[in-house]
Amino acid sequence: MLHILGAGSLGLLWAARLIQAGLPVTLLVRDTAARQHWQQTGDQMTLEYQGQHHQIPVHIETPDSHTSPIQHLIVATKSHASLQAVQRLQPRLCADASILLLQNGLGSQQQISALLSQQVLYASVTDGAWRRTPCHVVWAGKGVTQIGDPRGLPFPNWLSALHGDCIDWQWQADILQVLWVKLAINCAINPYTVLHDCRNGDVPQHARAELPLLISELQQLLRAQNLEIEPDALSERIHAVIQATANNSSSMRQDVHAGRPTEIDYITGFACNSAMAAGLHLPVLMSLHTRLKTHLATLGLYQQ
Numbered sequence: 001m002l003h004i005l006g007a008g009s010l011g012l013l014w015a016a017r018l019i020q021a022g023l024p025v026t027l028l029v030r031d032t033a034a035r036q037h038w039q040q041t042g043d044q045m046t047l048e049y050q051g052q053h054h055q056i057p058v059h060i061e062t063p064d065s066h067t068s069p070i071q072h073l074i075v076a077t078k079s080h081a082s083l084q085a086v087q088r089l090q091p092r093l094c095a096d097a098s099i100l101l102l103q104n105g106l107g108s109q110q111q112i113s114a115l116l117s118q119q120v121l122y123a124s125v126t127d128g129a130w131r132r133t134p135c136h137v138v139w140a141g142k143g144v145t146q147i148g149d150p151r152g153l154p155f156p157n158w159l160s161a162l163h164g165d166c167i168d169w170q171w172q173a174d175i176l177q178v179l180w181v182k183l184a185i186n187c188a189i190n191p192y193t194v195l196h197d198c199r200n201g202d203v204p205q206h207a208r209a210e211l212p213l214l215i216s217e218l219q220q221l222l223r224a225q226n227l228e229i230e231p232d233a234l235s236e237r238i239h240a241v242i243q244a245t246a247n248n249s250s251s252m253r254q255d256v257h258a259g260r261p262t263e264i265d266y267i268t269g270f271a272c273n274s275a276m277a278a279g280l281h282l283p284v285l286m287s288l289h290t291r292l293k294t295h296l297a298t299l300g301l302y303q304q
Contacts (some may be wrong), residue, residue: 001024001025001026001070001071001072002018002023002024002025002026002074003025003026003028003070003072003073003074003257004018004025004026004027004074004076004090005063005073005074005075005076005077005085005086005089006028006075006076006077006078006085007028007029007030007034007134008076008077008078009028009129009130009131009137009138009247010076010102010125010127010129011027011074011077012027012047012076012129012131012135012137012145013047013127013129013137013139014076014102015027015045015056015058015169016047016056016058016137017043017047017053017166017167018162018166018167019056019057019058019166019198019201019276020054020056020088020166020285021046021163021165021166023161023162023166025058025059026059026060026061027058027060027061028061028062028063029060029061029062030062030232030287031062032062033059034062034066034134035061037134037135037304038058038060038134038135039060041135042057043057043058043060044056044057044058044090044135045058045135045136045137046132046135046136046137047137047139048132048136048137048138048139049138049139052072053163060210063085063088063089063092064088065151065280066092066233067092068092069092069093069094069097070086070089070092070093070094070097071094071097071158072097072098072100072149072158073086073089073093073097073098073100074102075099075100075101075102075103075112077103078103078104078255078260078263079104079105079107079108079263079265079266080108080261080263080265080266081177082101082103082108082111083108083111083112086099086112086115086116087115088175090115090116093116093118094118095117095118096118096119097119098118098119098121098156098158098271099112099116099118099119099120099121100123100147101119101120101121101122101123101138101265102123102125102145104186104263104266104267105183105185105186105263105266105267105270106179106180106266106270107265107266107269107270108266109122109150109179109278111275113150119149119153119156120149120150121143121147121148121149121155121156121175122148122149122150122175122176122179123146123147123148123169124145124146124148124172124175124178124179124182125143125145125146126143126144126145127139127141127142128140128141128143128245130246130249131253138242140248141245141248142168143168144169144170145168145169145170146165146169146170146171146172146175146178147159147169147170147171147172147175148171148172148173148176149175150174150175150176152173157220158192159171160204172298176225177227179253180222180225181222181227181229181234181237183267183270183271184218184219184221184222184234184238184271185237185238185241186250186252186267187218187268187271187288188203188211188215188218188238189203189212189238189241189242189250189268190250190251190252190253190267191252191264191267191268191288191289191291191292192206192207192211193249193250193252193253193291194250194252194253194256194262194292194295194296195291195292195295197247197253198253199246199247199248200241200242200245200247200248200249200250201242201243201245201246201247203242203243204239210284210288212235213284214284214285214288215234215235215238217275217280217282217283217284217285218234218271218285219231219234219284220280220282221271221274221275221278221285222234224274224275225274225278226234251263252264252267255301256258256296256301259301260301261301261302262296262301262302264292264293264296264302266290268285268288268289268292269289271285271289272285272286272289
């Protein structure tokens with residue numbers, strides 16, 4: 001049995017794809033109110049992809065409604081909610097359980113690794129997904145999920161069940177490098193989409209003067225983590241993502257439009273804290289983070 005914690009867009013997408021592949025899945029929702037909402041739908045979810053709608057039955061529980069042990073846990077909650085959500089489930093985790101973290105940014109993964117003695121895997125997800133309703137997820141773009149053990153251990157056998165027909169994934173020996181590069185990309189895109197309320201493709205026109213300076217600072221930050229990436233390579237990656245996702249709304253912008261807390265502390269916040277810890281002076285990054293915090297605070301979405 002695979003337990004998926006979190007019924008946001010990513011949790012629903014993974015649940016739908018795994019169930020379609022014939023794997024046993026339990027979706028863990030936040031509380032009794034959420035459980036009752038699912039009951040009203042007949043415990044059915046909708047996966048929308050390329051105009052096609054697929055109705056998928058799903059087994060729903062709340063974290064506290066059962067005491068059965070959990071062997072395989074996929075954590076799909078937002079970064080800021082992940083530690084508390086996993087703590088709530090900790091008594092149910094088998095001693096040899098395997099936990100897969102799908103969080104955006106960095107910081108929450110390390111918090112959970114410090115909490116648990118079990119194997120904790122990190123993942124970088126590039127699928128695009130968003131919810132029309134709490135039980136209806138739109139798969140907006142296919143991506144590849146890179147999974148790895150930050151301690152360098154080999155992948156557990158249970159991941160073999162996640163074949164390409166359900167989840168397109170690759171084992172990554174150095175998952176932290178992958179996540180650091182993704183963090184840098186998010187730092188260069190997400191804040192501007194919120195500050196200017198724009199789609200990803202509009203970021204270069206709004207940040208034309210600042211973006212090259214920010215990328216240079218992010219390059220310094222990666223180098224301080226002993227990640228050697230060619231100077232032009234990071235800029236090329238960032239602009240390639242902007243182009244490939246030009247019509248997309250970033251996850252941070254989606255959160256703002258929905259009136260939800262963002263993952264700022266695990267994206268620009270984590271980057272700024274890491275820069276200070278490394279003794280780096282990155283004024284563009286620091287200014288961007290400060291402007292973003294101020295903007296979110298005016299919307300009631302960040303407490304200074």
